Amino acid sequence: MNLKKRFFLILLAGITIIPATTAQKLLLPEWQSQYAVGLNKVAPHTYVWPYTNASAINKPGEYEQSPYYMSLNGKWKFHWVKNPDNRPKEFYQPSYYTGGWADINVPGNWERQGYGTAIYVNETYEFDDKMFHFKKNPPLVPFEENEVGSYRRIFNVPADWKGRRVVLCCEGATSFYYVWVNGKLLGYNQGSKTAAEWDITDVLNEGENVIAMEVYRWSSGSYLECQDMWRLSGIERDVYLYTTPKQYIADYKVNASLDKDKYKDGVFGLEVTVEGPSTASGSISYTLKDISGKTVLQDDINIKSRGLSNFIVFDEKKIPEVKAWSAEYPNLYTLVLELKDAQGKVTELTGCEVGFRTSEIKEGRFCINGVPVLVKGTNRHEHSQMGRTVSKELMEEDIKLMKQHNINLVRNSHYPTHPYWYQLCNRYGLYMIDEANIESHGMGYGPASLAKDSTWLTAHMDRTQRMYERSKNHPAIVIWSLGNEAGNGINFERTYDWLKSVDQSRPVQYERAELNYNTDIYCRMYRSVDEIKDYVSRKDITRPFILCEYLHAMGNSCGGLKEYWDVFENEPMAQGGNVWDWVDQSFREIDKDGKWYWTYGGDYGPVGIPSFGNFCCNGLVNADREPHPHLLEVKKVYQNIKATLLTPKNMKLRIKNWYDFSNLNEYVLHWDVTTDQGEKLMEGTKVLDCEPHATIDIALGNVKLPDRVREAYLNVSWTRKEASPMINKTWEVAYDQFILPGNKNFVTYCPQKTGETAFVVDEKTGSLSSLTLDGKELLATPVTLSLFRPATDNDNRDKNGAKLWRNAGLDKLTQKLVSLKEHTESTTAQVEILNAKGQKVGQAEFVYILDKNGAVKVRTTFQPDTTIVKSMARLGLTFQMNDAFNDISYLGRGDNETYIDRNQSGRISINRTTPERMFHYYVTPQSTGNRTDVRWAKLTDQSGEGLFFESNVPFQLSIIPFSDILLEKARHINELERDGMVTVHLDAKQAGVGTATCGPGVLPQYLVPLKKQSFEFTLCPVKQAFNK
Secondary structure (H helix, E strand, O other): OOHHHHOEEOOOOOHHHOOOOHHHHHEEOHHHOOOOOEOOOOOOOOOOOOOOOHHHOOOOOHHHHOOOEEEOOEEEEEEEEOOHHHOOOOOOOOOOOOOOOEEEEEOOOHHHHOOOOOEEEOOOOOOOOHHHOOOOEOOEOOOOOOOEEEEEEEEEOOHHHOOOEEEEEEOOEEOEEEEEEOOEEEEEEEOOOOOEEEEOHHHOOOOEEEEEEEEEOOOHHHHHEOOOEEEOOEEOOOEEEEEEOOOEEEEEEEEEEEOOOOOOOEEEEEEEEEEOOOOOOOEEEEEEEOOOOOEEEEEEEEOOOOOOEEEEEOOOEEEOOOOOEOOOOEOOEEEEEEEEOOOOOEEEEEEEEEOOOOEEEEOOEEEEOOEEOOEEEEEEOOOEOOEOOOOHHHHHHHHHHHHHOOOOEEEEOOOOOOHHHHHHHHHHOOEEEEEOOOEOHHHOOOOOOHHHOHHHHHHHHHHHHHHHHHHOOOOOEEEEEOOOOOOOOHHHHHHHHHHHHHOOOOOEEOHHHOOOOOOOOEOOOOOOHHHHHHHHOOOOOOOOEEEEEEOOOOOOOOOOHHHHHHHHOOOOOEEEEEEOOOEOOOEEEEOOOOOEEEEOOOOOOOOOOOOOHHHHOOOOEOOOOOEOHHHHHHHHHHOOEEEEEEEOOOOEEEEEEOOOOOOHHHEEEEEEEEEOOOOEEEEEEEOOOOOOOOEEEEEOOOOOOOOOOOEEEEEEEEEEOOOOOOOOOOOEEEEEEEEEEOOOOOOOOOOOOOOOEEEEEOOOOOOEEEEEEOOEEOOOOOEEEEOOOOOOOOOOOOOOOHHHHHHOOOOOOEEEEEEEEEOOOEEEEEEEEEOOOOOEEEEEEEEEEEOOOOOEEEEEEEEEOOOOOOOOOEEEEEEEEEOOOOEEEEEEEEOOOOEOOEOOOOEEEEEEEOHHHHOOOOOOOOOOOOEEEEEEEEEEOOOOOEEEEEEEEEEEEEEEOOOHHHHHHOOOHHHOOOOOEEEEEEEEEEOOOOOHHHOOOOOHHHOOOOOOEEEEEEEEEEOOOOOO
16 A cells, blocks of 8 residues: 555644645655554553463563464564655565565664664754754654665464464564555554554465565654654564464453551452453453462453453452562562363463562652662663664673662663563562653753643553553552653643552652652652752652652762762652663774774764764663673662771671661671781671661670781671572672771881982973982873863863863963972972963972982972862872883772762772773773772882882872873774873872762862862882782
8 A cells, every 4th residue: 555545634733834845734644643653553451471381471581482472583674765755665565576675683773783873862853953954843753854664574374373363563663663464554653662563363374474564763753752862763672473362361450469557468459351252151260379389369250241352350369478579579479361261271371470569658758568668779771782672681681780789770761661671670679660651852841842732642641551551560660650851731640640540559750740749759850969958858748759860870970979878868758769870872883993982972974963972871881781880889879788887996886777678687797807908807707687777786896906007997798698599699789898097106008118219300390200210210201280180071061170170271281390499308399380371270389308218208289379270170190101010009999990979889908900900991081090098009010110109198099001181082982092101190189070961060078179288199119019
């Protein structure tokens, strides 16, 4: 059938503004209408997958092995055009020749397979751009530039499916598609993130069949899919067939809750819809089994009507002392549903895993099973090298990493995800916020918002209903979300009303509702700590504050997490939030020289293509699921066991159990006392009996530190007593560390003299230009004052960040000697610090002292000129050394990257590393590698020759294989070139990293003070290996 014959009249107000021909003004295809959400689709329902035996139901994904299931994933024939008028219009006819067509992988976005251009934008419509000669004008999208992918493949239906009902299911394709089987139009679908199904029984042939799908990049549905993600196209989720008998289980709804009196007994209810004709009256039965396979409940009801639809309600039943489901104890029962004929023969078998739990707002707090919980969450987009097609293995890796890093909830942002993800969350214990595939961010939140336009209600409601009906039986879903960043208005009020009418077992939230009635949770995003405190201080609040997004994890980020959790753990109505977000949306590519790098917005297509740059790279893990350093900070702050040192003398600890349902007797406490020289003085293990949310005090005993010890460290660590499916017995789930003071008269860690040291102070700059040991030069560049760092993503958006630093010229400093006073063992240089414009940004004094051990002490005093300098990245010294010096050891927090506002993670210990390992490859090169709370550090070559660094107070350190200039310039990691040197930074102060890319900047207490300050570092040449 020709596409033009499928046009329908659409009456449009202001039709003269449509930039199209006269014919197109009057006749528009379905993909240009907000009303055309689908044609001939099976009504939305829970998954009724076919199983051959009950034992397969509790195995995620096992339905794919059923003889009544057929995957159509794999190679399809594919044809792609830029303009719909050029598409092969009759390609769906079985006789149409596709021999010259290419193959494409299904599922998988076509932009990741060599067709079209991947575009990344955030809050705008990518087609609302001069490149596409189009301005947003809902429901219309570009016509001539609207790419079309034509997909075809052949399939054969098994012979034993004859006489049965056959359903075609497409789990997701962007953004609109028509579908045919054997040349007959089945219908169309708009809405890319929930399944669309068609009954194809009557159009099938015995033997060979042809399926064809015509997919459009853009449609009116694109106006509701303006999420912060790559804008990609094509079939991106599974396509498959399944078969049922003529009379079949069409839908069912499970009510598995708890008696709210004591939250101990289970309450089970079941509603089943049976459809299709039958020649005789049959029955529908269920069996509920526990984890051991023992039958807990069962019932059977005769189907009285032989008509096309039967709605059956089983009596509600109670299960005493049921094993409740939670993220900590994901106890699952198995529901087996059997449809039987008049003779009692099972004609259809299906079912699902069932978890008994409650989710509610109780006395103003979000509660699971009657217990107030803290949301230790993250947002998760679907992303892989294939685009938005994510393999089961990658989903399993995601959930394993989340569980290992103390994450207890995931927000499916900003759309329902692949069905396998829900099965994993049920099985392994991860709370979910399931979110409707609605974001019209590009229309803003004002009068133009589609939330306020009732002509879009059909589309809003369809997406909400399909989300709910598909996933209503999953215990892991504890909150529904109406959508994201789409304004608020009548459409969201109606979807909220509908959800509340069909489901009283879960709260419903919507961020843009703010404090309007259509949200049960106040879930504003990126609010500051002070704003949260202001909210919870109000006397009239009845809804908890749970941030749907916070802690924007873009690049070197996640500063200030501790401050959030100080509030969450002390204010009952502030109950946590969801980090934005889980995974970097970047792609790994290889350049012409064979070097790999991460791509982001603007890296594909012509110059000027719409782009929000690397704003898509906000992950706690990179696209390969390798953790970024800030994931360790999240793990530490999110941990569920926290200790406080009450008295150092007998090492008395107060242990707080933040688990909601777990006793600490399921965990083993490991503790030790280790000196600053790495010697373990004491150690032991304990198992404590401490109920959820309770505290317990324990004393580990007295410890006497040797006189040679300046300080020691009490390390407290927790592991599981028994392994869980995602966490083994050796995985550390929580830890704390406390400093035990030792000999106050201990002066220095600096080693003894190993040779003759000499130094030179430059007579023009006052910098330390040479430092030799027995005549061998150790420095590659002079030691100079450092006030700048290569900007992080946050620095570039922070009001106290890189803009101020560059405006003051801190990125290109020089030193001008004013006076030089030389003494027998010291030299004092008075220096002006100048920017590239020749402006004096401050005055510095450097005092160089050579001590009897051959160490050079550099005492620095700096006074910034605050008429020019409004902010500083750091205050310290920097220089370069030959890259033969690549062996690093240090006593400090590690061994992971930390900053002053992100240093809860890592323990103070003696660490050994290299400049390469200190450097972290963020998607966009930026400042990295920092270590905090450093007592001493040493950089040597393989022979043990090099420099030892120390200060009179703990300091910050980084040693990386690239220069600051290169890091500041490079936009991709393949642009980083090694120059034969390593860059050393010794900082007395350095600003935190904050979350200013979207959210609060660096907190005031973590900025470098703009005042006169003094600090000192000791540089001690060494020859032999240094072991403390």
